Amino acid sequence: MKFVVTTGVIAIAMVVATLHLTAINVSAAIPSYWKTEVVLCNETSSRCMGAHIGCPEECPSTRRPNAEGKICHVECDHPICNAGCRTRKPNCDAPGSACYDPRFVGGDGRVFYFHGKSNEVFTLVSDPNFQINGHFIGHRPVARPRDFTWIQSLGILFDSHKFTLEATKAATWDNEVDHLKFTYDGRDLSVEEGSLSAWSSQDKDIAVERVSSKNSVIVTIKNKAEILVSVVPVTKEDDRVHKYQIPEHDCFVHLEVQFRFFHLSPNVEGVLGKTYQPDFENNVAKPGKAMPVMGGEDKYRTSDLLSAECGACIFSEAEEQSSKQGMGTNFPTLDCTRGAAAAGYGIVCRK
Structure with a gap:
């Protein structure tokens, strides 16, 4: 062509x-x-x-x-x-975003929260040809009934490949330190620091590009998704306003992300993914509701950052490979x- x-x-x-x-x-x-x-x-x-x-x-x-x-x-x-x-950094008020503790903006443009649970993994998006899981970290102050949680890492499954992106832990935040860690198909991946530094897989199906020298990247999965990512801490001002009661030894470094999806199936699932279904009705994020909380922990909980299994997951590696083979020699x-x-x-x- x-x-x-x-x-x-x-x-x-x-x-x-x-x-x-x-x-x-x-x-x-x-x-x-x-x-x-x-x-x-x-x-x-x-x-x-x-x-x-x-x-x-x-x-x-x-x-x-x-x-x-x-x-x-x-x-x-x-x-x-x-x-x-x-x-080129996440817009936390735009559709497809997941920021703060964590606050989502669905494909329908409505804001909702999903608390999940600290040190557990939940499926954010599951489609037949790719899946994105998120690992949550958190903190529960004394006498509070649930954890405050943040998204600490992403696990992406597509074709027969597996990719992870992690915000590394820190006691105190330093803007001059890069807190991003990557793996691809089980091996550590190094993306050189520096604005516009980039890496892509051998088959060009996934690429990582730094949009600043440290702590911000764009991950692109060809024909599937684009993910804008920034790494941020829980600041002292955040702690004061929201009464997190963050301990001195951890600033809970986490991810702010914004997703853009291409060619999603109508049956897409996941905490965020289901809000892109054509007939999705958001019964939680109603006008005037101060903090709409989305449930579904049991449906979207998965055992590992790179596991394809959850109660509502629809990703299938075999189906993706079959679809890819069926494309023949057509261009993407x-x-x-x-x-x-x-x-x-x-x-x-x-x-």
Whole structure:
């Protein structure tokens, strides 16, 4: 499959064979006075199929942040085909986010809490071809009936692969220390510190990119999900406001995450995943309710960070492999949710 980018009499055709579309180096052939990138929405099912969308001047690049740390973001499936600026770190008030203790924003845009239990694992998303589990850490003050909990690590299963991302423990927080730890298929994975440092698997099915020198990354699972992750502590101000009564020897380093999903099945499950079901009705997060708490601990509890088994889980490694084999020699479905970034398959040039 070839895609052509033309400027004047110059035509560049390249085969899209990698996860990062920035491999298409068109800048050398394009006049320097073209200031912003242009994204071609090239997913057949998107509302903006075939549209060339220019990035705003205030954030002209899909890859290089402006002075405020924002990049160009194109929503090819939005009714209005345009681009905006967004940060590359989790937005805790946006759909698909899981932050704080922990506070979720579902696919329906409604806020809810899921307490779980300290030192246990719960399935956040389970679809036939991938699953994301979260390990919770926590603290229970004296005379309190339940734990305060935070998401400390993620376990991701897809194809026949297993990936983990962990926030390492610390007694006190130090911004100059990286608290991220990764494994891939059972082996420790090193992602060099530094903004824009990146790693991808040999088959290009998963990529990790640092968006700051330490403690913030984007994890992309090709054609499945994009996960924006930041590592943060429970601050003294958090402790004072929420009366956590955090002990002196632990600042409960944890994750703030925001998920973007591609091609979810209608039967998707999980604490967060079920809120993306087409007929999902949120009977918890009702208007005016101060702290809507979602149940389901028994349905979503799993024995291990990389276990596929829970009461409501639908992930099947065998089904995913069968689906992958059935694709034959077809190219992957194009998705330009992030323009030219890891999850997207838009073609990028400059304007």
